[in-house]
Amino acid sequence: MASTQRSSSPGRSPRNRASGTSTRVPESSWDPADEITVDHSSPVPLYYQVASQIEAAIDSGDLPVGARLGNEIDLAGSLGLSRPTVRQAIGSLVDKGLVVRRRGAGTQVVFNRVKRSLELSSLFDDLAAVDQQPTTRVLVNEVRSATDEMAHRLGVAEGTELLFLERVRSARGEPIARMRNYLPVTLVQPSSAVLEERGLYQLLRSEGVRLHAAHQSIGARVAEQADSELLEEPVGAALLTMDRLTYDQAGTVVEYGSHVYRASRYSFDLSLRGES
Amino acid sequence: MASTQRSSSPGRSPRNRASGTSTRVPESSWDPADEITVDHSSPVPLYYQVASQIEAAIDSGDLPVGARLGNEIDLAGSLGLSRPTVRQAIGSLVDKGLVVRRRGAGTQVVFNRVKRSLELSSLFDDLAAVDQQPTTRVLVNEVRSATDEMAHRLGVAEGTELLFLERVRSARGEPIARMRNYLPVTLVQPSSAVLEERGLYQLLRSEGVRLHAAHQSIGARVAEQADSELLEEPVGAALLTMDRLTYDQAGTVVEYGSHVYRASRYSFDLSLRGES
DNA sequence: GTCAATACTTTGTCCGGACATTATTACTTA
DNA sequence: TAAGTAATAATGTCCGGACAAAGTATTGAC
Structure with a gap:
């Protein structure tokens, strides 16, 4: 799960393990x-x-x-x-x-609360869940025909019409991320007004789209002039980037997202479980 | 799973979905x-x-x-x-x-190869898996008594002796990451020579430690002077940071790691599955 | 020919039992 | 007292069967 502000205390879990000598648990x-x-x-x-x-x-x-x-x-x-x-x-x-x-x-x-292993949730839901008052500003909301690269990524024919969204997401009035999304026009065509009230994933879900899996790539780069203006961060500041391809149950690409987050205000927190 | 170099083509999966009209699959x-x-x-x-x-x-x-x-x-x-x-x-x-x-x-x-959802693997294993010839330079390998903060993080008493490691991991001769680890001395006490040949997780596994879960936090910052020297990256370059707390099957903290990666050479790739 | 009702296929859930394997505990013996 | 051994407890695996629910395909009527 992703959370606002850098997690300052990842491990505060009280341990009372019974090991070695027979320190019995109250039971x-x-x-x-x-x-x-x-x-x-x-x-x-x-x-x-x-x-x-x-x-x-x-x-x-x-x-x-x-x-x-x-x-x-x-x-x-x-x-x-x-x-x-x-x-x-x-x-x-x-x-x-x-x-x-x-x-x-x-x-x-073992844990009394494992942050559920990075659910397939949107930034909007994450922020709303911790009462961070998410707001959205829609910069672009239009249909474009798929470029060679985008067609390849989404697995559709070149020239297919895609909905292109560019939004700035804020929490408590402060900008957090710049988000770009590409998705098949057949799924949804929300008005900008609707997009300012709800998250994209929420919208997709209400349209009956069942998100099933996603591939993500998380990286970092420094802010350029354009980023600086949108995110109110100086040029040269550290930014987190996240590219995500989301699939539905049939394995069809539902959405491609390319997002940029202010590293000073955001980090990806996730839990994972191992092997056995 | 994490991979070297920015994933350039996340979605190249050939789609042949049968939808709408009856496009039958070869079967x-x-x-x-x-x-x-x-x-x-x-x-x-x-x-x-x-x-x-x-x-x-x-x-x-x-x-x-x-x-x-x-x-x-x-x-x-x-x-x-x-x-x-x-x-x-x-x-x-x-x-x-x-x-x-x-x-x-x-x-x-649905997928012919899901990169297994960010396994509990170490950077060393990841690099070795794709034949990137990982090497390690050990900067520090000593026992320190836990500071207040570290004791809190690892869930041990203040002053407990902890093994502190600082290493630089390279791939094909180029530095990729600076890694700092804290772990209970009771688990392992490897020589620097051993650490240059194998990954930490590999070592823990061979000692019978069963990694079970981890909490990670991924962020970004810009390179300072010290980072610059170790990672051969200019001051001001973007760096990925990853803090990880690893637990064994009993829920005891096995290791705390605080790592820094060159964003120009590294990104976190992961898959996740949703809801239903 | 199009649409609705029906039959069929396939997974979802649930039961009851059986034996194997591994940790723990208690006991016996040196 | 200490160590090895046996008994016990608990999950791991596997079987066979049964009915329910949801999706698909077929059939029928208009």
Whole structure:
């Protein structure tokens, strides 16, 4: 996830690890049967009901870091579900990096809040989420025919009509980024007024476009005269650049974005999980 | 995943999507029974055998973008496995973003190579993987007691002894990055000679440390005098900065790194998958 | 010929059980 | 007391089956 202002304290997580000598964890016996309820008549999958309730317990602190979830078989029994269902629920939490399973040892909570691994979210949503009052100024909103390079990038025929957007995004009145986007005209054709109120991804989603994956490239360069004027940053200041190609579920390119951020006001924060 | 030199062509994927009008895909009937073999006596899990062989077929092009995998039931039958096993195999490919499942429609290949979503890999491995001949110059390799700030970051007591490393990483003889690392002395204490031959993560892995997650923050700044000398970049040039906190499976901090990259020679390339 | 209802295909979810593998714990023995 | 060994606990893998839900293709009516 991306956040405004340089993250000043990345690691403030309180550690209470039991290692070496037998420093026992309080083990405040969190009884799942008291906390989790499943509704068989609900259309939402049972494993999902279980997973989200455990996740909520982790968020609320009822399940602190290091706490053990009961074993899968007992859990299944006390919830009136089968083990595969409970296992699927826990599995989804493992995928999110919230808990760790070790055979023979059980399942433990590792983070009480992993910043969800750099979600496919837009700058607008990110800023709105932390109450940074995002605003947008639309500089260009027009249809252009694809140049050779753009056609290549988006995987369309040369000369195809593309919507070209150029916007400046601000937070609390201060400019944060200059954003350029190219997307097929067939998807959306928003008015500038709409673009000033909502983020592009929000718009695409409301049109039923399902964002599925993206390739990003993050780099840096120094501000030139044009950047300087738009971003209120002196010439020669450090800028972050981000190029992003976004795909829908069918693997078709939905959007190409080329953005520039003020490094003094912005950094990319992301979490990632490893191997096993 | 991070790569040297600015990614010049992020999207060159040939599209052959069947949409709107019925542009049918060749459908070159890839018979799984001919291509996939499972060894029941092998210790490697059956679902994993299946998954990796399908993945190999995608990489090799036998399963091009858009190709449909046979339905799960037939697949299971022809492989002599149960449906849950085959489903688990395909599920792992879905998690990797290689294929997409749609009920009623089947399972299709979406990317023939997703750069695996920014793995927990070190710069050394990344460079070695693309034959960039990484070399390391060790500037500092000593034990220091943790300052207030560092103790806080690593989640250890103030004054704890930490190994401090400062290195310059080059590729093909040209400097790429200046790296600073802090890690508990209990983990490793490599000689400078060893550090010049191998990456830090490689070293940790060989010591049995299982990297599990990391929080990163990517930013930018301009080169100062000291940077200039180490990286052979003029003062005022754009630099990428990356701070990373790495955790092991128990949630304990394994390493804190503060690195600086030459933006002219390096960018962070990463893929991410969204929501559903 | 176009559109709507129907049948079919395929994945999504869920159950119950079985054995293997690995960590931990308790016990026995030197 | 200490170390090795056995018992126990918990997840990992795998099987077989069942029904639901969503998308696709076919058929029928107008």
